[in-house]
């Protein structure tokens with residue numbers, strides 16, 4: 176009944192305010208809608224895409240960067256500055272680029288970049304561009320121009336990025352899935368901006384490759400590693416929480432392992448800071464420079480033992496021993512040597528493709544995605560302002576066709592809550608983003624940080640929320656004859672949180 180009353184009052188008040196075309200949410204909504212704010216989501220929740228019981232998990236595996244080690248914003252500024260300077264010194268880009276600073280809130284993860292056209296954009300789960308989120312340099316491209324360029328908004332499969340988000344084999348789209356790629360997207364946009372501002376004729380394909388190489392140099396040449404190691408407190412945060420998770424699992428007798436693409440010195444310095452010098456005692460196996468996602472696919476690369484001093488040994492590996500460090504190798508060999516197969520293994524990583532996709536599709540380990548952006552987005556979704564806006568928007572879109580113009584006016588506002596240019600990581604208005612779709616395909620569970628595990632008993636079973644399929648939830652008025660009855664109980668909650 177409450178739901179029905181709520182719904183009716185919303186219609187009445189919505190229509191009343193609508194008839195005078197008032198646009199502020201304050202004017203349009205009654206104080207009764209504040210009821211909804213009681214339904215806020217805890218940012219430390221672990222969300223399930225698939226049913227999974229922690230009781231069945233005997234072995235826990237971890238990626239390192241952005242899974243056990245969470246980095247502060249200073250790291251993105253560092254990567255941006257070094258890569259920008261490499262472009263100028265090594266690739267002879269104009270000195271004027273030095274004026275550009277890193278813009279922390281410019282890009283979001285999961286965006287696509289059209290390498291030929293030099294456009295950064297958000298694409299939904301059905302390969303449609305979200306209009307209003309196509310950027311050339313630092314400025315949005317008008318919708319009409321986007322529609323003309325792509326003959327609509329759909330990106331055909333032939334030019335879409337490959338399975339791992341790459342723009343290989345002549346594909347013109349590249350998807351940026353790495354958290355480390357935020358400075359890369361921003362640098363690309365800044366350089367494009369500079370060239371356009373100064374009317375310089377340039378080849379976008381060369382620019383993309385040069386920026387990619389400059390960013391890669393920051394990692395591969397060890398510049399970033401050295402900077403982080405030199406000032407670890409500045410760059411690593413929430414170390415004590417990761418430590419608490421590892422202690423919790425260890426106390427319960429769980430096996431643990433680490434598979435990272437980063438080199439040993441870097442991981443050793445970070446883990447010593449997070450856990451202490453004896454961090455290796457917590458792990459049964461430690462693999463560095465694993466070369467994921469190749470690690471999961473390429474059977475040919477053998478493991479190699481690394482000494483504490485970083486020297487590589489030449490002996491054949493017959494066992495993966497606790498306390499030792501191994502480099503590279505491959506998952507097939509890892510499974511053979513450890514016997515850790517199937518759904519008793521849960522692996523956590525922040526990269527949906529490099530860390531999780533192959534494990535889910537080929538090897539049957541359970542997977543946990545670490546999505547740091549989740550905490551910020553949930554906090555935004557919990558604000559009264561956002562809840563009111565969404566409630567109003569949903570009421571408008573579902574109830575009153577004549578309100579179409581008003582809806583269009585408010586949609587961009589809801590996007591701006593999350594990120595002024597691209598909106599939420601997870602949604603393009605009604606649809607999930609391309610990122611979201613692949614997250615739900617490749618991760619059993621997902622959470623903002625590894626520390627969310629501290630809130631759960633290790634016997635806990637995660638169930639995905641049973642969200643209605645389109646044909647199961649007749650809650651739009653045009654889908655039902657009994658317009659009021661379908662809005663009782665839970666369904667009104669669903670209406671508010673879409």
Ligand SMILES: [Mg+2]
Pocket residue numbers: 238239240241242524525526
């Ligand atoms: Mg990582």
